[in-house]
Amino acid sequence: MRYDVAVIGLGGMGAATLSHLARRGVHCIGIERFERLHENGASHGESRIIRKAYFENPAYVPLLERSYELWRELQATTDRKLVDFVGILMVGEPGCEGIAGTLRTAKQWNLPLDEFDAKQIARRFPGTMPRPAEVGLLERQAGIVFPEPALDAHLNVATQHGAEMHFSNGVERWEKHDGAHRLTLADGTVVVADKVAVCPGMWASKLLAELELPLRVQRNVQVWFEPHTNHFDRGVFPTFFIERLDLPGPLYGFPAMNGTMKAAFHRFGETVDPDRIDRRIRDDDVTIVGNALDEWLEHAAGSYVRGRVCTYTLTPDGNFIVDKHPNDPSVTIACGFSGHGYKFSPVIGEICADLVLDGGTRHDIGFLGMNRFSQSSIRPI
Ligand SMILES: Cc1cc2nc3c(=O)[nH]c(=O)nc-3n(C[C@H](O)[C@H](O)[C@H](O)COP(=O)(O)OP(=O)(O)OC[C@H]3O[C@@H](n4cnc5c(N)ncnc54)[C@H](O)[C@@H]3O)c2cc1C
Structure with missing residues (x-):
């Protein structure tokens, strides 16, 4: 052949x-x-974040512009929803990578963002618990890709x-x-x-x-919870990405869909051999995410539903x-x-x-x- x-x-x-x-x-x-x-x-x-004001490096923006076009083309080939523009709320202190980098990239490429201080975040998104020094950036042309x-x-x-x-x-x-x-x-x-x-x-x-x-291959665990509130339902709450110095990595998550919401840490997990990954969900995989969620979104980590092991392949x-x-x-x-x-x-x-x-x-x-x-x-x- x-x-x-x-x-x-x-x-x-x-x-x-x-x-x-x-x-x-x-x-x-x-x-x-x-x-x-x-x-x-x-x-x-089930879900991946899509966003354009790319804090990692503004050089990704032209690739994202083309990706957005291609997502639209691909969407036209199927009845199943591929992308859902529910927005993303970035939260952290002004100097942190996610906030400073998002602002820098948005400015360079003229991308619209809504900016909030801590009080405004709490008012605009009931159930959130921002710390006094934290600020928020809402990018509306962002959301969820369904992998x-x-x-x-x-x-x-x-x-x-x-x-x-x-x-x-x-x-x-x-x-x-x-x-x-x-x-x-x-x-x-x-x-x-x-x-x-x-x-x-x-x-x-x-x-x-x-x-x-x-x-370097890293074991990453995605955890689903059933929130004991409607504050974080899809339709009222966006995806989020929050950086706090007392967390092991940025915490990100998705609005609740079909009664469950997924959260995980970005770039946090043990280094593994791809052929020897522990795919069981351990108690501490769940509690570390649940505890971080409890400090940010009231009653979001209501009951544990399930977890899935995934992997990052990291370059330096x-x-x-x-x-x-x-x-x-x-x-x-x-x-x-x-x-x-x-x-x-x-x-x-x-x-x-x-x-x-x-x-x-x-x-x-x-x-x-x-x-x-x-x-x-x-x-x-
Ligand atoms: C928990 C988690 C959360 C993430 N969140 C986001 C997010 O919010 N937004 C975002 O944009 N990205 C996110 N990512 C990253 C994104 O999912 C990955 O970058 C992407 O899926 C990588 O795709 P890939 O094709 O490189 O790898 P894979 O999807 O793993 O595909 C590689 C394939 O190659 C196959 N393969 C390997 N060797 C051989 C061989 N010898 N012969 C035949 N087949 C072989 C494997 O079986 C596998 O199917 C996340 C990743 C994880 C794990």
């Missing part, structure tokens, strides 16, 4: 990449080691445009012969492709061992890796999404398709290149 392009990994980024390749008429195949829409990677858990229907929609677009897919059949061996990539799958099937897009999530360091990528600077393989231009790599990649998945798919087919892209992705890791920083952090 010979293809123009093989995409390794059909999580959020691989599914988007396959859909963009297929839409351009490329003879392509997607290969995934687990079943369709599995829960062993990073693209599950499972979104991933499914990307795969469906790929299928409709002729892409083939293998599920539960991962790449076990990868060799290059006579200019073609030879991928041997778990069941012995051999796939031959002229080019490869690698979107392996937390397995990047294993699949691309020769690059010694400076990636928190920026993604989207680039060509340094030693082989027929290989495109997208990994290291550092716990904030899902909202970008449509534009990452477009960029990967550009890199695979054209060798370059009109999008400004210089800051996502692999050459930013000097030899000395190429080690696990």
Whole structure:
């Protein structure tokens, strides 16, 4: 079986990449080691935040603008809701990363924000408990992406445009012969492709061992509670992101939908080996989130409902890796999404398709290149 392009990994980024390749008429195949829409990677858990006034780095804004357009296009292909613009409320003291960075990016790109002091936050959002020195920023053009229907929609677009897919059949061996990539799958099937897009999530360091990528995989737990109040229902309450020095990391969450609301810490969790992750939910996974929620949203952490383990694949600077393989231009790599990649998945798919087919892209992705890791920083952090 010979293809123009093989995409390794059909999580959020691989599914988007396959859909963009297929839409351009490329003879392509997607290969995934687990079943369709599995829960062993990073693209599950019902909700992801989408926002544009990007505190991490203003350079992401043009990518977000394009992503918003592509989300709208993808939405037109399905009856299931993919994005819900309920807004996001950023909270913290004025100097903290989320507040200062959001303001900086909004100013640079002229993005609208509503600003509140602590008293105004409490008045505008009943049930919140801001501390006196805290301020709030409400970005209305932000909200929720639903990762499972979104991933499914990307795969469906790929299928409709002729892409083939293998599920539960991962790449076990990868060799290059006579200019073609030879991928041997778990069941012995051999796939031959002229080019490869690698979107392996937390397995990047294993699949691309020769690059010694400076990636760290982190176990992150998402926790759902049934609030004992209606103050945080979807329709009255936005998504939120709050930074407090006495928390182990920023706490973020979603409005209550179908009676439950999800919350979690950003960038907090133990470092793990992707093949040896404790997927049980421990008591302290729940209490640490519940206690932080109790200090911010009254009665939100009413009763514990469920938890899910997910993973971040972190780069040293928190920026993604989207680039060509340094030693082989027929290989495109997208990994290291550092716990904030899902909202970008449509534009990452477009960029990967550009890199695979054209060798370059009109999008400004210089800051996502692999050459930013000097030899000395190429080690696990
Ligand atoms: C708890 C949590 C909360 C998050 N919150 C947000 C948020 O609010 N907003 C946001 O934008 N982002 C968020 N993210 C980040 C976002 O979800 C990820 O950046 C994104 O899902 C990463 O997608 P991916 O395709 O790189 O990885 P994955 O979805 O994990 O996909 C990688 C795929 O590659 C497959 N694979 C690996 N090796 C092989 C192989 N050898 N052969 C075949 N297949 C292989 C894997 O099985 C997997 O399916 C969050 C992540 C987590 C964990």
